Amino acid sequence: MNLKQYTKEFSYNFRLAYPIILGMVGHTLIGIVDNIMVGKLGSTELAAVSLGNSMVFIAMSLGIGFSTAITPIVAEGDAEKNDPKIRSAFHHGLFLCAIIGLMLFGVIVLAKPLMELLEQPKEVIVLAKPYLDWVAFSLIPLVMYQGYKQFADGKSLTKYSMYAMIMANVLHVGINYVLIYGIWIFPKMGIIGAALGTVISRIFLVTFMHIMLSRRNDLKHFFKDFSFSEIKSATLKKIINLGFPSAMQMLFEVVLFTASIWLCGNIGKTSQAANQIALSLSSLTFMFAMGLSVTSMIRVSNQRGLNDFKKLVVVARSIFLLAIIIETVFAILFVTFHDFFPHIFLNMENGGQVLDNTEVIAIASKLLLIAAIFQISDGIQVVVLGALRGLQDVKIPMYITFVAYWIIGFPISYYLGEHTELKAQGVWIGLLAGLTAAAIFLYIRFHYLTKRLITNSVSNS
Known part of the structure; x- marks a missing residue:
C-alpha cells in the first residue's frame, strides 16, 4: 500500500471538511450550551432537558438522514455539469424537507405520553413536557435548513452552512442567557427560556442560509421561478428511495444512543446526568467524523459522476485514514482529561447539589474512558457510510446498521446496564x-x- 497516494488527498479533504465540521460543531454546541446553562439550575433541570432532547434527537435524525439524499444527486450533477438535474434535486428536496419538518413536529408533540411509559422520574417529566413542545417546533426550520445545506454541500460550497451556524449560535447564546436567568427586562423562564432560544436561533439559521445562497450570482438560476407544477412524482420517488434508508440508518444509531439515556434514567438521576455529560462531549468530537462523512459523500459522488472508480477508492480511503487519525487524537484527550471534563457542566458551589454532583462526576469520568475507545469505531463507521451514500448504496447499509446496533449493541447495553454492577x-x-x-x-x-465497480469498468473498456 502506497501511503503517499492517500496522504496527498488530506489537504483537499480537510479544506472541504472543515466548514462542515465547524457547522456541525455549531449544531452540537446549541445542545451543549443548553446543558451547561441549564446544569447551573440543578440536576433535575439537566435531566429534563436531556429527556426532552432525547425525543427531539430521534426526530432530528430522521430529518437530517432523509435530507442527505439531496447531496449525492447534486454532487453527481455538478461533476456532469448538469444544471437541470441539480435544480430538480434542490427543489424537490427542499419541498420534501418542509413536509417532513411539519410531520416530525406533529409526531413529537403526540409522543409526549411515552415519557410516563418509560418510567422516567416524575419531577423530570413535569419540566420536560413544556420544554419539548417548543423544541419540537424548532424542527420545522431546522429540517428546511438541511435542504439548503445539502444542496450547498453537493455543489462543494461547504462554507455557507458554517457561516449560518456561527451566526445562529451567537444569537442562541445571547437569547438563552437573558431568557433562562431573567436578565434585564426579560422574565426568568428557566428551561423554557432555553427552548425559546433554540426556536428563535433555528428560524434565523434557515433565513441566513436562504439569503446567502440566493444572492450568489452563479446560484441565482436555481432559486428562480419555483413552482409546485415543477414537482414531479418520479423525482420525489427517487429522493425518497435514497432518503428513507439513509434516515433509517441515522435513526438506528440515534435511537441506540437515546435508549442509553432512558436506560441510565432507569438506573437513576445521577446516571442520567452523567450519561448526558459524556454524550455531549462525545457528540462534539463525533462532528469531526460527521464532517468527513459529508466530504466522503461529496467526493465519492463526484468520482462516480466522472466514472473514475480507481480514484474513487483512493479518495475514500484517504478520508477513512484522516478520520482514524483525528478520532485517535480525541481518544487520547478523553483519557487524559476524563476527571476534569465533567466539572465544566456542573455548579460545584451549589451546597444542596454537592452529593448529587460528586456522584455525577464519578460516573461521567468512567464513561469518558469508554467513549475514548468508541470515538475511533464511531468515526470509521460514519465516514464509510458517507462513501456508501456517495455510491448511492443505501439499502444494504440500512440492514447492516440495524443488525450492528439492535441485534449486537442494544442487548449488550441492556443486559450490562440493568443486570450487572457495571x-x-x-x-x-x-x-x-x-x-x-x-x-x-x-x-x-x-x-x-x-x-466490483473497478472490475466492471475494466471489462467494459
Missing part, C-alpha cells in the same frame, strides 16, 4: 460493541462494491 458503564460498553460491528461490516460492504 450499570451506566455497561450501557456504554454495549454502544462500543454496536459501533465497532457497524464499522467492520460497512467497510466490508464498501470494499466489495468498489472492487
Whole structure:
C-alpha cells in the first residue's frame, strides 16, 4: 500500500471538511450550551432537558438522514455539469424537507405520553413536557435548513452552512442567557427560556442560509421561478428511495444512543446526568467524523459522476485514514482529561447539589474512558457510510446498521446496564460493541462494491 497516494488527498479533504465540521460543531454546541446553562439550575433541570432532547434527537435524525439524499444527486450533477438535474434535486428536496419538518413536529408533540411509559422520574417529566413542545417546533426550520445545506454541500460550497451556524449560535447564546436567568427586562423562564432560544436561533439559521445562497450570482438560476407544477412524482420517488434508508440508518444509531439515556434514567438521576455529560462531549468530537462523512459523500459522488472508480477508492480511503487519525487524537484527550471534563457542566458551589454532583462526576469520568475507545469505531463507521451514500448504496447499509446496533449493541447495553454492577458503564460498553460491528461490516460492504465497480469498468473498456 502506497501511503503517499492517500496522504496527498488530506489537504483537499480537510479544506472541504472543515466548514462542515465547524457547522456541525455549531449544531452540537446549541445542545451543549443548553446543558451547561441549564446544569447551573440543578440536576433535575439537566435531566429534563436531556429527556426532552432525547425525543427531539430521534426526530432530528430522521430529518437530517432523509435530507442527505439531496447531496449525492447534486454532487453527481455538478461533476456532469448538469444544471437541470441539480435544480430538480434542490427543489424537490427542499419541498420534501418542509413536509417532513411539519410531520416530525406533529409526531413529537403526540409522543409526549411515552415519557410516563418509560418510567422516567416524575419531577423530570413535569419540566420536560413544556420544554419539548417548543423544541419540537424548532424542527420545522431546522429540517428546511438541511435542504439548503445539502444542496450547498453537493455543489462543494461547504462554507455557507458554517457561516449560518456561527451566526445562529451567537444569537442562541445571547437569547438563552437573558431568557433562562431573567436578565434585564426579560422574565426568568428557566428551561423554557432555553427552548425559546433554540426556536428563535433555528428560524434565523434557515433565513441566513436562504439569503446567502440566493444572492450568489452563479446560484441565482436555481432559486428562480419555483413552482409546485415543477414537482414531479418520479423525482420525489427517487429522493425518497435514497432518503428513507439513509434516515433509517441515522435513526438506528440515534435511537441506540437515546435508549442509553432512558436506560441510565432507569438506573437513576445521577446516571442520567452523567450519561448526558459524556454524550455531549462525545457528540462534539463525533462532528469531526460527521464532517468527513459529508466530504466522503461529496467526493465519492463526484468520482462516480466522472466514472473514475480507481480514484474513487483512493479518495475514500484517504478520508477513512484522516478520520482514524483525528478520532485517535480525541481518544487520547478523553483519557487524559476524563476527571476534569465533567466539572465544566456542573455548579460545584451549589451546597444542596454537592452529593448529587460528586456522584455525577464519578460516573461521567468512567464513561469518558469508554467513549475514548468508541470515538475511533464511531468515526470509521460514519465516514464509510458517507462513501456508501456517495455510491448511492443505501439499502444494504440500512440492514447492516440495524443488525450492528439492535441485534449486537442494544442487548449488550441492556443486559450490562440493568443486570450487572457495571450499570451506566455497561450501557456504554454495549454502544462500543454496536459501533465497532457497524464499522467492520460497512467497510466490508464498501470494499466489495468498489472492487466490483473497478472490475466492471475494466471489462467494459
